Amino acid sequence: MRRLQVSLGLVMAVFLLGTLLVATPTSTFASDDAPAPKISTFASADDLTAEVKILVADLEKAVVDEEEYKSQVEGRFIRDGNTITLIAIALGLHDQDSPIKPYAKAIAAAARKLAQTKDFATTKQAIEDLKTAIDGQGTGTGELKWGKVSKLPGLMKDEVPNINNKLKNSLRRFKKRSSEVAANAATMALIAENANLYVADTKKPGEGQKWTEFDGQMRAAAVDLAAKAHAVDEAGAKTAMDNLEKSCHDCHAVFNPEKK
Secondary structure, three states: OHHHHHHHHHHHHHHHHHHHHHHOOOOOOOOOOOOOOOHHHOOOHHHHHHHHHHHHHHHHHHOOOHHHHHOOOOOHHHHHHHHHHHHHHHHHHOOOOOOOHHHHHHHHHHHHHHHOOOOHHHHHHHHHHHHHHHOOOOOOOOOOOOOOOOOHHHHHHHHHHHHHHHHHHHHHOHHHHHHHHHHHHHHHHHHHHHHHHHHHHOOOHHHHHHHHHHHHHHHHHHHHHHHHHHOOOHHHHHHHHHHHHHHHHHHHHHHOHHHO
16 A cells, blocks of 8 residues: 555656646747757858847837837837847857857847836846847856747747848848848848747648748748848849748748738
């Protein structure tokens, strides 16, 4: 009887531990045990560094005063916080060095804080913390791991359209803003690579091969766009942009047809 009681006690302990583990929210840096890719194959450290600075400069303008803060689209700071977090992780794990690589943890920590803000004062402070982190004076703890940062709807309905709009705006003044096109394109390639981790979160998880193919097309078009921007090839950049948008439309036709 005592042996039975011990066995039942052990079973209950394991059950409760399992319940706690399932109920515990995952960290922003939680990985699906996917190894970090060789990031230089699709996004240079210089381009991603430039994108962080572009995003932070835009964020500063968004909190110049409380009225401007209130005029921002809903979820704007969550969106940008998640995008910067993903870039910071990529820079921290990058196989190329960059001036802000040593500060990647601090940048990621400040970006996560930004994504959680709910009022003007805390949002403005989080952006100041981001600037401080980029200057190498912030702090950040924990291991940077390749994994999901935001939920799939946030990634595809907020982050991708935002970068896509930035690309369109920069392409209109390509000769003066080719470096911004390259930075935006590198970020799009990074998002495409990261999206490979979200197959199970799609409306059609059984279509994993198609999801991976569309991701690959999106990444390849973004890589080509960055290359054309660096070469200051306007015609080539516009063709690459057309291919990038086509990859998105083709993916929507299968995974989100109402978005076509």
